[in-house]
Amino acid sequence: MSTTDLSQFPTIAFIGGGNMASAIIGGLIRQGLPKDRIQVVEPYEPQRQTLQQQFGIHALPAADSSLAQAQVVVWAVKPQTFAQAAAAVADHSRHALHLSVAAGIRSDSIAQWLGNDQIVRAMPNTPALVGQGMTGLFARPQVSAAQQQLAEQIISTTGQLVWVQQESQLDAVTALSGSGPAYVFYFLEAMQQAGAEMGLPAEQALQLAIGTFSGASALAAQSGEAPAVLRERVTSKGGTTFAALEHMRGADIAAHFIGAMHAAERRAKALGDEFGG
Numbered sequence: 001m002s003t004t005d006l007s008q009f010p011t012i013a014f015i016g017g018g019n020m021a022s023a024i025i026g027g028l029i030r031q032g033l034p035k036d037r038i039q040v041v042e043p044y045e046p047q048r049q050t051l052q053q054q055f056g057i058h059a060l061p062a063a064d065s066s067l068a069q070a071q072v073v074v075w076a077v078k079p080q081t082f083a084q085a086a087a088a089v090a091d092h093s094r095h096a097l098h099l100s101v102a103a104g105i106r107s108d109s110i111a112q113w114l115g116n117d118q119i120v121r122a123m124p125n126t127p128a129l130v131g132q133g134m135t136g137l138f139a140r141p142q143v144s145a146a147q148q149q150l151a152e153q154i155i156s157t158t159g160q161l162v163w164v165q166q167e168s169q170l171d172a173v174t175a176l177s178g179s180g181p182a183y184v185f186y187f188l189e190a191m192q193q194a195g196a197e198m199g200l201p202a203e204q205a206l207q208l209a210i211g212t213f214s215g216a217s218a219l220a221a222q223s224g225e226a227p228a229v230l231r232e233r234v235t236s237k238g239g240t241t242f243a244a245l246e247h248m249r250g251a252d253i254a255a256h257f258i259g260a261m262h263a264a265e266r267r268a269k270a271l272g273d274e275f276g277g
């Protein structure tokens with residue numbers, strides 16, 4: 001995570017004030033962006049109250065002309081509601097940089113809805129909530145280097161990032177790191193259940209599972225060795241890991257897992273087709 005000083009940063013408007021918007025707002029405030037530089041449009045009253053309690057930000061129930069002061073507009077609405085939200089905002093944000101986190105919605109659609117080509121698409125993930133996000137970014141050719149840097153500064157308050165060269169690669173990022181935390185939680189649930197079935201208290205089983213994920217991730221990141229090498233080092237001949245991995249191979253878990261990720265990528269593309277312009 002970068003430690004950029006954001007005290008001189010421009011005003012940023014968020015369209016949609018739910019999970020992902022909150023993760024980014026939290027990152028920006030932690031790094032010193034004054035709250036009066038953040039605007040949020042959020043139609044759901046309980047969520048507006050949450051934003052007030054969590055960040056001391058007064059969110060607007062609907063777009064209005066005050067959005068014209070924002071130099072960056074972050075789109076954090078569901079793909080299904082993007083077109084409708086864009087229609088209400090377009091007239092107020094002709095000259096802003098637009099940063100969309102919506103899954104699947106292509107920048108061609110966004111440019112058409114907003115009448116503006118200055119668009120960066122981002123695919124973050126929920127560990128952004130604790131400053132450990134992983135985000136893929138794509139910039140349209142019309143986006144300047146300075147605007148790319150601005151997008152990078154915003155996203156880097158939530159964790160790490162990578163730029164992709166082709167917009168279609170964002171669908172792969174969505175299937176991998178965007179949806180990825182859910183895969184990890186799915187495995188954590190299964191490991192907790194197995195631990196409990198084998199006689200461990202459920203809480204202790206979860207603690208062991210979480211610690212194993214974070215420890216193995218740290219080892220993979222710091223050792224510089226391939227996951228397959230690290231896996232082999234755990235797998236003693238005729239031992240327990242071998243027994244577990246043979247069971248997984250028999251059930252072709254890897255093929256099923258890879259198939260699941262392809263399903264996520266297909267869904268990202270379908271969201272773009274279904275809800276894009």
Ligand SMILES: NC(=O)C1=CN([C@@H]2O[C@H](COP(=O)(O)OP(=O)(O)OC[C@H]3O[C@@H](n4cnc5c(N)ncnc54)[C@H](OP(=O)(O)O)[C@@H]3O)[C@@H](O)[C@H]2O)C=CC1
Binds near residue numbers: 076079085
């Ligand atoms: N959650 C995740 O792990 C990730 C999500 N994303 C993407 O982020 C985007 C937002 O997801 P997430 O934060 O989880 O969703 P949320 O539902 O938490 O947030 C979206 C918010 O937008 C509000 N909203 C609906 N219509 C409008 C409108 N016209 N103008 C302004 N706000 C509106 C919603 O209100 P209401 O509830 O009343 O509809 C809701 O509070 C999605 O496009 C998703 O694809 C990207 C990466 C990861």
Ligand SMILES: O=C(O)[C@@H]1CCC=N1
Binds near residue numbers: 103174178179
């Ligand atoms: O499930 C979704 O559609 C969003 C995009 C990536 C994670 N959540």
